[in-house]
Amino acid sequence: MAGLTYTVIDTAKLSTAEIYGKTLCELGAEHPEVVALSADLAKSTKIGLFEEAYPERFFNVGIAEQNLFGVSAGLARAGFVPFVSTFAIFCSMRGLDQVHTDICYQNLDVKIIGTHAGLSFGQAGTTHHCTEDIAIMRSMANLAVIVPADGMETSYAVRAAYARKGPVYIRINRGFDQRLYGPDDYGFEIGKAVTLHEGTDLTVIACGSCVWCAVEAAKRLEKEDGVKARVLDMHTVKPIDVEAIESAIRETRRVITVEDHTIVGGLGGAVAEVAAGSGKSFSFKRLGIPDTFSIIGLHEDLMATYGIDENGILAAARELLGKDFEKDESWEDEV
Amino acid sequence: MDETAVYASRIFLNAALPLLKVLAEEKPKLKKAFTGKNGIVQVSARGDPKVGTHFVVNQGELSVVCGLAEKPTIELEFSSLAALNAFFSGASKKLPRMKGALKAPGLLIATFKALLAMAAALTAKEPPASPEERALLVKLYFYLLSSGISQLNKAGHPAVKKWTSQSPDRVYAWSVAGRPDLAAHIRIKAGQSRAARGVYERSKPFFTMSFDSPESALGILLEKDDMIAATVEGRLSLLGAPEYGAMLGEYMLLVGSLAK
Amino acid sequence: MALEREDIVRLEKKAHELRLLTLDTVVWAGSGHIGGALSCIDILTILYHKYLHIDPTRPNLATRDRFVLSKGHAGVAFAPVLADLGYISKELLKEYNHTGSPLGMHLDSTKVPGVDASTGSLGHGLSMGLGLALGARLKGEGWRTYVILGDGECDEGSVWEAAMAASHYRAANLTAIVDRNKCMIDGPTEEVMSLEPLIDKWRAFGWEALTADGHDFCSLANALDRAISHTEGPTVIIASTVKGCGIDFIAGDYRWHYGSFDTGKTAEARASLERYFEVRMANLTEHAGIDGHGLVTKGA
Numbered sequence: 001m002a003g004l005t006y007t008v009i010d011t012a013k014l015s016t017a018e019i020y021g022k023t024l025c026e027l028g029a030e031h032p033e034v035v036a037l038s039a040d041l042a043k044s045t046k047i048g049l050f051e052e053a054y055p056e057r058f059f060n061v062g063i064a065e066q067n068l069f070g071v072s073a074g075l076a077r078a079g080f081v082p083f084v085s086t087f088a089i090f091c092s093m094r095g096l097d098q099v100h101t102d103i104c105y106q107n108l109d110v111k112i113i114g115t116h117a118g119l120s121f122g123q124a125g126t127t128h129h130c131t132e133d134i135a136i137m138r139s140m141a142n143l144a145v146i147v148p149a150d151g152m153e154t155s156y157a158v159r160a161a162y163a164r165k166g167p168v169y170i171r172i173n174r175g176f177d178q179r180l181y182g183p184d185d186y187g188f189e190i191g192k193a194v195t196l197h198e199g200t201d202l203t204v205i206a207c208g209s210c211v212w213c214a215v216e217a218a219k220r221l222e223k224e225d226g227v228k229a230r231v232l233d234m235h236t237v238k239p240i241d242v243e244a245i246e247s248a249i250r251e252t253r254r255v256i257t258v259e260d261h262t263i264v265g266g267l268g269g270a271v272a273e274v275a276a277g278s279g280k281s282f283s284f285k286r287l288g289i290p291d292t293f294s295i296i297g298l299h300e301d302l303m304a305t306y307g308i309d310e311n312g313i314l315a316a317a318r319e320l321l322g323k324d325f326e327k328d329e330s331w332e333d334e335v
Numbered sequence: 336m337d338e339t340a341v342y343a344s345r346i347f348l349n350a351a352l353p354l355l356k357v358l359a360e361e362k363p364k365l366k367k368a369f370t371g372k373n374g375i376v377q378v379s380a381r382g383d384p385k386v387g388t389h390f391v392v393n394q395g396e397l398s399v400v401c402g403l404a405e406k407p408t409i410e411l412e413f414s415s416l417a418a419l420n421a422f423f424s425g426a427s428k429k430l431p432r433m434k435g436a437l438k439a440p441g442l443l444i445a446t447f448k449a450l451l452a453m454a455a456a457l458t459a460k461e462p463p464a465s466p467e468e469r470a471l472l473v474k475l476y477f478y479l480l481s482s483g484i485s486q487l488n489k490a491g492h493p494a495v496k497k498w499t500s501q502s503p504d505r506v507y508a509w510s511v512a513g514r515p516d517l518a519a520h521i522r523i524k525a526g527q528s529r530a531a532r533g534v535y536e537r538s539k540p541f542f543t544m545s546f547d548s549p550e551s552a553l554g555i556l557l558e559k560d561d562m563i564a565a566t567v568e569g570r571l572s573l574l575g576a577p578e579y580g581a582m583l584g585e586y587m588l589l590v591g592s593l594a595k
Numbered sequence: 596m597a598l599e600r601e602d603i604v605r606l607e608k609k610a611h612e613l614r615l616l617t618l619d620t621v622v623w624a625g626s627g628h629i630g631g632a633l634s635c636i637d638i639l640t641i642l643y644h645k646y647l648h649i650d651p652t653r654p655n656l657a658t659r660d661r662f663v664l665s666k667g668h669a670g671v672a673f674a675p676v677l678a679d680l681g682y683i684s685k686e687l688l689k690e691y692n693h694t695g696s697p698l699g700m701h702l703d704s705t706k707v708p709g710v711d712a713s714t715g716s717l718g719h720g721l722s723m724g725l726g727l728a729l730g731a732r733l734k735g736e737g738w739r740t741y742v743i744l745g746d747g748e749c750d751e752g753s754v755w756e757a758a759m760a761a762s763h764y765r766a767a768n769l770t771a772i773v774d775r776n777k778c779m780i781d782g783p784t785e786e787v788m789s790l791e792p793l794i795d796k797w798r799a800f801g802w803e804a805l806t807a808d809g810h811d812f813c814s815l816a817n818a819l820d821r822a823i824s825h826t827e828g829p830t831v832i833i834a835s836t837v838k839g840c841g842i843d844f845i846a847g848d849y850r851w852h853y854g855s856f857d858t859g860k861t862a863e864a865r866a867s868l869e870r871y872f873e874v875r876m877a878n879l880t881e882h883a884g885i886d887g888h889g890l891v892t893k894g895a
Contacts, residue, residue, distance in 0.1 A: 035733070059729060059764070067722045067756035074726015077704075077711060079657065080733070098753070101716045102723055106704055200539045200575060201503055227503060228541070228576055251539030321503045333482050333530040335353040335399040 016177045017115050019151040021049030023158045024083055028054050031162070035080045037061065039068040044174075045085035045115040065090045069098035069110075076108035081162060087121070088114030088171045092133035103167050104140045111161045112169045117147070118208060118260025119294050119302040120173035126293045130171070134207075135265030137169045138238040144168045144190060145238040147259075147267070149211035152181040153235060156188035164190060171208070173260075175299070178212035180233070193241040199228030202254035202283075202320055205245070207234050207267050209299075210258040210287075210308050217313035229317060237270050245274045254283045254320050258308050263288035283323045285316050338492075343593045344380065344416045345490045347423050350482035350530075351457070351594060352378055352388045353399040354475050355449045360397075361471050362452060368445035370395040374408030374438075376446050378431075380419040381412060392442065409443050410434040411450075424594070425458050457594065462553045470517055473549045476556045477509045477519035481530035483590030485521055488528040495586060500526040505541035507583055510534065512547050543574040544583060558591075598816045602645065603879060606812045609679075610640040611872040614841050616675035616688070618856075618864055624671065624692035626855035628700070630845060632672035634776040634809065634836040635743055639676050641815050642741055651681040654708035660738050661727045663712045665720020666745035666774060667701040668853075674698050674707070682709035718751030720744060721771060725761045728769035728829075739823070742771045747779030750788050755800065761829040762801030770822040771802075771831040774809065776838040778849035797831045809834030810875075841871040 014022070028034045028050055035057045042048035042060055051058035059075075061068045065086055072082040084091075091099065091114035103110045114133060121128045138145045144164060148154040154172055161168040186194065196211070197218040206214040211233045218229040230252055232244055248255055255275065257268040268286030275282065287308050294302060303309040307316065359365050372392050379387030389404040390397045411431040413419040421427035436443050456472055457479070463469050487495040508520035520535045521528055546552035551570035554560030562584055565571035573580035598606075614636050621627035643649075647660045664673050671691065678685045683698075690696040697706035701715030712723045724742035731738050748754060761769055773793070781787045790796075797804040803825045807818040815834065822830035838852070839845035842864045845854070856864055 057733065061756070061760045062763075064753075064756035064760065066718070066753035067725075067760055070719050070722020070753065070757065071726035071729065071760065073719075074712070074723035074728075075730045076726070077661075077723065078727050078730025078734070080730055097716055098719060098722070101713065102719055106713050200541050201505065225503075226501070253538045324504075328524075328527075329529075331527045331529050333349065333485050333528075334532050335349075335356070335401065335482075 012179060014151060015046070015175055016148075016151045016154050016172050017046035017174070018049070019155050020113060020115075020158055020172060021046035023155040024050045025053045027159065027162055028057065031081065033080050034083065034162070035059070035075055036083045036085070037068055037072050037075075038084070039063055039065050039086045039090065041086045041115075045087070045113070047083065047085040047113070050083070065095035066098050069095040069112075070102050072110045073098065073102035073106065073108055076103070076110050077106070081109045081111065083111045083113060085113045085115060087116040087128060088118075088130035088133045089116070089128060090114075091169065092130060092136045096136065099143075099167075100140055104142045107142045107166050109165065110167050111158075112167070113158070114169065114171045116174040117171035118173065119289070119306075120175060120209070120260070120299045122294075122297045122299045122302045125296050129294055131260070131262045131289045131294065132265075133169075133171055134237055134259065134261050134267060135269065138270060142166050143238070144236065146170045146190065146236050147207035148172060148235050149206075149208060149233050150177045150180040152179070152183070153188060153233075157190075157235065160188060160190050173209055173299070177209055180212050180215065188235075191236045191239045191241055193244040194233040194235070195230065195244075196233055197229060197231035199230045200252050201227045201229060202256065202317055203230040203232060203248035203252045204256045204258060204313060204317065205232045205234050205248065205267065205271055206258045207237060208260050209303070210260060210313075213303070213308065213310045214258060214313050216310040217317065220310070220314055221317055225318070227317070227321065234267060234271075237267050240270050240274060242274050245271055246278050249275055249278050249280050249282045253280075254323075256285045256287060256313065256316050256320060258287040258313055260303065260308060261288050262291055264291050281326045283320050285320055287312060287316055339593065340416060340420060342487055342490055342492055343420045343424075344386065345486045346483045346590060346593050347419060348378075348386060348388045349401050349486050350479055350590075351423065351453070353401075353482070354453055354478060355390065355446075356397040356399050357471075357475060357478065358449050358452050358456075359445075361474075365445065365449050365452060366395070368441075368448055369397070372439070372442045372445060374442050375404045375406070376442060377404050377407035377410040378419075379403060379410060379412050380414075380416045382415055386416065390446075408435055408439050409446065411446070423454065425454065460557065462550065462557065466549070469549045469553060470514070473511060473517050473552045473556070476552075477517065478530075478532055479594065480509065480587050480590055481519040481521045481532075483594065484586045485528040485530035487586070487589065488523070488526075492589075494589075496526070498582070498586075499523045499528055506535045506538065507579070508535055508540040508543040510543055510545045511549055511552055512545060514549065517549065517552075540575060542576045542579045542583065544580065545572045545574055546570060547572070597820075598645075598813055603812050606640055606644060607872070607875055607879065609644055610637050611868070611875070613640055613672070613675050613679060614868050614871075615865065616679065617672045618842070618861070618868065620671050620675055620688045620691050622856055622861050623689045626853065627671040627692070628668040628853050629671070629842075630778065630838040630848070630851040630853070631666060631745060631774070631776065632669045633840045633842065634838045635666070635669055635774040636672050636840075637810050637812065638743060638772055638774065638815065638834055638836075639672060641812055641819070643676050643680065645816070646819055647741070648738065649709075651709065654682055658736050658738050661711045661724070661740040663714065663720040663724045663727070663740065663742040664702070665714055665724070665742050666717070666748055667714030667720070669743075669774075670698075670700055670702040670715075673702055673710075677707065677709045680709070683707060717745070717748045718753040721754050721757035721761070724769055724771070725757050725764070725766055728761070728766040729764060731768055732766075737768075739768045739770065742769070744771060744773050745779075746773055746775045746777065746784055746790060746793070747787075749773065749790055749793065758797065758800040758802060765828045767826045767828055767830075769829045770819070771829065773831060773833045774836050775833050776836040778838040778847075778852065780849070780852050782849055794833050797833070801828060803828060803830040805830065805832050807832050807834045809836035810840055841868050843867045843871075
């Protein structure tokens, strides 16, 4: 199913959240049970586009995130499919007890779209960053966790979230994302990683804004070093694509994860959990925010600072290629 | 002696001769000839230093050891590396000096039969008649090529050395579809190389030259077929990093030219 | 809808049965939240046996009235109510809190028919109730949502977030009842974290706020009727109750928020409940004919 009835030119002019808002309006037109809620961030999260189209189906609860998620749970129990948006940090922390108990525990059809993820709201500082939500949300049972790589993938993810029974958490950035995907349906499926570059020298597993950076790094690795890197867009952190990870370990033996998130417990942690169970030795590096609160700055600058941009991934790949994943056996030819 | 001769002898001693073991195991008549035999058989070339390869035969089972044995039971000693090269390439029919022939005539005869079989196999211009023979020949060639390229690297051949020294940890493989018994590979990393037999299990090879049948493989190996035509027509698939296919093909030809 | 005398008698008898069943359930479970369960049994009785438009044979009926026990720890009172009506089997009460049982300390909406929301975390129920109420309105359906909160629970900021929003959205189909038993775990509410003036707070948040005697059906009925007829916005009924009401040796004692009864104490408790029921029935007779309670007598 097509994610968005727009051309690539449109997606270039729209921020990721605007694409989300428009997709939600399309869903709303097709499905009368879709409702939307926000906590005074309708305009910032662009869920306000739905409010404009269907004002009677939109509820603003003001700056009250616990109530936001409680009310959405009640609406879900009344038979609606609520889409709820506020900043990622408030979805995953301020309203977490409600997300956990009212929504996940009751396994309700509430779709939480957290915006301003990672360091994308760089200048606002730690109070508005969210570098812990992947770790927090993936530990909630019943909750699917999706981190789309660009606007187009976001529209697919939003539609897939509607189609999937049970609660879903999607985190997207503030502002514009680099465009990765064109208008052709590449078959987005929750839980299936997308291979964006093929290779067997190493694998870079990325999500969100780091995916584009990984692809660019892979191109440079090939051009400058003659190295062929596999790049996986692991948009679904939960349920994670176990097979893709195991193939990467089995076939390339070197894995780098990269995310706009702390290195503790996010995509890197999720991949490490699968990998540790694979029984094969491999070289591994997690790129992300190094267990610290970030400095302020523009998103691109912060990504460079913490080495999760193209250059950071490139450097990490070069370092990893020099490392052995197991002790070299003898270099004598077999006779 | 010039470099070409050095490379050629490395290939004969360390890549070709070890194939005797494969022949002894797989050709029924040879297997029978070696049954119950014991001793050490050495093929060597006099010079400064003397070089050679020997086989430890234990109840008919061969193990190959590159280098000279202390006390070989039987020795086929060539007067020089040049003479050894000439004999194995078919350029000269001058036999080596045979030491210890009276001590273990059965072992000597078996060894000679194996050597002749090997020479015949590697100088064949046409594919053999039976499927078993064809498969065996593919195997011999794959093993020869992977070891040969590795030996060239170890001997410091400039082109090969340049390739290996720049390379990250990668495996290049040869295979025949549906025949895991007909496979060989070479692992290279930062100037080092290791040739090995069979399929590489530890990761996905960086590049695989894959033939759709033993016959297609022989087509290329016996230079009857052309790589481009074979690829286009599906007899040959270049898997992984196809742009490396031509390069590997070059080194295969190099080994071939030195071995013949 | 003033209560007929038959109604009152019926409710009194039912409440008595349910108090006994609640005590039994606490004993079968080994221990339980007996104090807060007994303080709201009468409210549960009048809701489930007079006001809620529900059908135990169709627990998922889309147009049913909804009920949220925001003070979820009173599950040990709620489960008997549901069992008595037939939502679940009475036999299941014997497994209350046992390993793997669908009935636990806090009732699970995905496991127990008749439970509209999984609560227990205090402060969540009013938000979910508001969501349900908004859902009814959006669908154009007339069903109502009732939420029972604890008074200590009103410490939670999320309660006030919901209150503010319910008033803003004029959710007249939402009725909250505060079980004002003046006790919480660490002591009386006014000593631990004072709530008074509680009714003023609700009014300040835009609610129609009423008081009622939480153990008097006429008083409760009066308040519920007024809540239903108040169409400008939501109504809260602050029901004065006694923690552990009915069992004389625990009544009014905050320490009986959670407890257990050995065989001897169980017998005493049961006897106390029987005596309490007689007192309640005697009160009825005494108050028969007095208009103040809205009681209508048929003949004398």
